[in-house]
Amino acid sequence: MAAPWRSPFSDAFPCFDAHVHLHPPGLARAIERWFAGQGWRAGHAFDPAAVADTLRARGVRRFCFFSYAHKPGMARGLNRWLADIAATLPGAVALGTLHPDDPDLDAVAREATDDLGLRGFKFHHSVQRFHVDDARLFSVYERAEAAGHVFVLHVGTMPYRDAFTGVERFAGVMARFPRLRVCVAHMGAFQSAEFLALLARYPHLYVDTTMAMTLLATRYVGADPAAISDAELERHQDRVMFGSDFPLIPYDYDEERRWAWERRLPDAVRRKIFHDNAEAFFGGRP
Numbered sequence: 268m269a270a271p272w273r274s275p276f277s278d279a280f281p282c283f284d285a286h287v288h289l290h291p292p293g294l295a296r297a298i299e300r301w302f303a304g305q306g307w308r309a310g311h312a313f314d315p316a317a318v319a320d321t322l323r324a325r326g327v328r329r330f331c332f333f334s335y336a337h338k339p340g341m342a343r344g345l346n347r348w349l350a351d352i353a354a355t356l357p358g359a360v361a362l363g364t365l366h367p368d369d370p371d372l373d374a375v376a377r378e379a380t381d382d383l384g385l386r387g388f389k390f391h392h393s394v395q396r397f398h399v400d401d402a403r404l405f406s407v408y409e410r411a412e413a414a415g416h417v418f419v420l421h422v423g424t425m426p427y428r429d430a431f432t433g434v435e436r437f438a439g440v441m442a443r444f445p446r447l448r449v450c451v452a453h454m455g456a457f458q459s460a461e462f463l464a465l466l467a468r469y470p471h472l473y474v475d476t477t478m479a480m481t482l483l484a485t486r487y488v489g490a491d492p493a494a495i496s497d498a499e500l501e502r503h504q505d506r507v508m509f510g511s512d513f514p515l516i517p518y519d520y521d522e523e524r525r526w527a528w529e530r531r532l533p534d535a536v537r538r539k540i541f542h543d544n545a546e547a548f549f550g551g552r553p
C-alpha cells in the first residue's frame with residue numbers, strides 16, 4: 268500500500284508540469300464520458316480555472332497544456348480557444364493542435380504560432396490518426412526547427428500499439444529534422460529504451476514521465492515503471508520532464524510525483540526533472 272508522502276513542492280522547490288489537458292467544455296464532457304465508458308473516472312474537475320487552482324495548490328508554478336483535433340476542421344477553433352485560455356492562466360504555456368487533413372494546414376499552423384502565440388503543437392497520433400512522418404507536416408517541422416517551436420508527441424505505443432505509434436517512423440522524422448524540439452510523452456513507453464537511445468543523438472529531444480512512472484497507472488495504461496532504471500534517469504537527467512496527464516488521471520495528483528522520492532533520486536536530479544528541464548525546453552517565461 269502507498270506510504271504517506273509529504274510533497275516537497277513550494278516556491279523553494281518549484282514544479283513545472285509539462286503535460287496537462289484542457290479542453291473546451293463540450294469536448295471535455297465527451298472525453299470524460301469516453302473514459303468513464305472504459306471504467307476510468309478521473310474524479311478531477313476539467314474546468315481550466317479549477318485545474319489551474321488545483322495545480323497551484325500542489326506547488327505547481329507553471330504548466331504546459333493542450334487539446335487535440337481528432338478530425339479535420341477543428342484545429343483553428345481549438346487553437347483560438349487554447350490561446351484565449353492561456354491568456355487567463357498566468358505561468359501556463361499552451362500548445363496548439365493541427366490535423367494534416369486540413370487543406371489549409373500550413374496557414375492554420377502559422378496562425379497558431381505567429382498570430383495566437385502558441386508555443387508549438389501537441390499531437391496524439393492514435394487519437395488523431397495520422398503518422399508522425401506524414402509528409403504534409405514537413406513544412407510545419409521545417410519552420411519549427413528554424414523558429415524553435417516545440418512539439419509534445421504521444422507517438423509511443425502505450426497504452427496500445429497501432430499503425431500510428433512506434434519509434435521507427437519517429438526516428439525517421441528526427442533524422443530529417445535533427446534540430447526539432449520534441450518531447451516524447453509517457454517516456455516513449457512501451458519502447459522507452461529505443462526512444463531514450465535517441466536522446467544522445469538529438470540535443471533538443473526530451474521525454475516526459477506522464478503515467479509511465481507510477482504503478483497505479485499499470486491497470487489503466489499498462490505502465491511498467493520498472494522498465495526505466497534509476498541509472499537511466501540519472502544518465503538522461505537533463506532531458507526528462509515531469510508530466511501528469513492531469514486532470515485525466517484516475518488517482519491523486521501526487522501519485523504522479525512520489526516515485527522520484529521512493530526511488531531516492533538525488534535532489535539535484537529531481538530539481539531538473541520537476542522544473543529546470545521544462546523551463547529549458549519550453550524556454551523563458553510567456
Ligand SMILES: [Zn+2]
Binds near residue numbers: 288477512
Ligand atoms: Zn496526455
